[in-house]
Amino acid sequence: MVDLHGSGEQAAYRPRRSVLYMPASNQRALEKAKSLPVDGLILDLEDAVAPDAKQQARENACAAARSGDYGRREVTIRINGSGTQWHDDDLRAACAAGPDAVVVPKVESADEVRRLVAAMEAAGAPAHTALWAMVETPRAMLHCEEIAGASDRLTVLVMGTNDLAKELRVEHVPGRQPLLTGLGLCLLAARATGKTILDGVYNDVRDAEGFADECRQGRQLGFDGKTLVHPGQVEACNEVFAPSAEAVEAARGLLDAWEAGAGAGVVVHDGRMVEALHVDIAQRVLAVHEAIARVASDS
The missing domain is CATH 3.20.20.60 (Phosphoenolpyruvate-binding domains)
Known part of the structure; x- marks a missing residue:
């Protein structure tokens, strides 16, 4: 969670x-x-x-x-x-x-x-x-x-x-x-x-x-x-107040890069250093996006 x-x-x-x-x-x-x-x-x-x-x-x-x-x-x-x-x-x-x-x-x-x-x-x-x-x-x-x-x-x-x-x-x-x-x-x-x-x-x-x-x-x-x-x-x-499609795509790309670079010590995505705090932010973006999608499917 x-x-x-x-x-x-x-x-x-x-x-x-x-x-x-x-x-x-x-x-x-x-x-x-x-x-x-x-x-x-x-x-x-x-x-x-x-x-x-x-x-x-x-x-x-x-x-x-x-x-x-x-x-x-x-x-x-x-x-x-x-x-x-x-x-x-x-x-x-x-x-x-x-x-x-x-x-x-x-x-x-x-x-x-x-x-x-x-x-x-x-x-x-x-x-x-x-x-x-x-x-x-x-x-x-x-x-x-x-x-x-x-x-x-x-x-x-x-x-x-x-x-x-x-x-x-x-x-x-x-x-x-x-x-x-x-x-x-x-x-x-x-x-x-x-x-x-x-x-x-x-x-x-x-x-x-x-x-x-x-x-x-x-x-x-x-x-x-x-x-x-x-x-x-x-x-x-x-x-x-919902994450944009661009923000969701960027979050997924960052998390993929983080997972691929596990153990490398330094992860770079789109030319930027990625740290644990950036991973937390990306995970939150996706969690909010998925919760909103569930709400839409229930409507």
């Missing part, structure tokens, strides 16, 4: 290239999600749902999570944040429904992670229901390693870039220069603790070129995938 996160753990790769927010109050949207080529869904009870629709959204999301109708897609429920009037009921209901994960907004400390995990256990969450923590405030940026390492039940960090920009009082600009420090701190925390990390959303659903640019930036920075706000963003996101 290939080390896929760079922290030494050996784990099977689960594609999370595209993870789409869906308002759980919208039954038509939940139905449409069953046919989308998306890796994951966040059935939202928070920002996308008006206060008078919260209860119905909770019932819809829990029914969807229990239904088994979403195939290989990872189904999660984003509950309302700690301290809100809906949080406790959301958490209990989500745990009873047993989604792949419960997504909690504005997590800011390791203590909060531990409280959430204890509450999930008290609510009878099944073992397969993970915790995904949204990190979207300056405090979360500064304490992200502590947050990520607080519990094994926490498996994914989700960047909340809209809220982070608001808290920092910065502008959304191409290249996201004002956000790069926070993004980098969270990426470091994810890699240090072996967690998956998802990039934040791109707001302008009409700007396909800008969206593709931000996907490429996220991949280059090291994100595992991206959260999305519109079904029209899914296919472009999947393409960017």
Whole structure:
């Protein structure tokens, strides 16, 4: 098994290239999600749902999570944040429904992670229901390693870039220069603790070129995938966060050269020295490619 996160753990790769927010109050949207080529869904009870629709959204999301109708897609429920009037009921209901994960907004400390995990256990969450923590405030940026390492039940960090920009009082600009420090701190925390990390959303659903640019930036920075706000963003996101055909071919060639040169002391491929770290990178490329191919064959 290939080390896929760079922290030494050996784990099977689960594609999370595209993870789409869906308002759980919208039954038509939940139905449409069953046919989308998306890796994951966040059935939202928070920002996308008006206060008078919260209860119905909770019932819809829990029914969807229990239904088994979403195939290989990872189904999660984003509950309302700690301290809100809906949080406790959301958490209990989500745990009873047993989604792949419960997504909690504005997590800011390791203590909060531990409280959430204890509450999930008290609510009878099944073992397969993970915790995904949204990190979207300056405090979360500064304490992200502590947050990520607080519990094994926490498996994914989700960047909340809209809220982070608001808290920092910065502008959304191409290249996201004002956000790069926070993004980098969270990426470091994810890699240090072996967690998956998802990039934040791109707001302008009409700007396909800008969206593709931000996907490429996220991949280059090291994100595992991206959260999305519109079904029209899914296919472009999947393409960017999958290894290209050229990258797969190059990885195979490097591994062939490494195997052929075993015991030679020095291996050269395409004019470059090959070391064990390059082998690890190539193995990861192929592991991700093969996992995505399996997902495609199951769709």
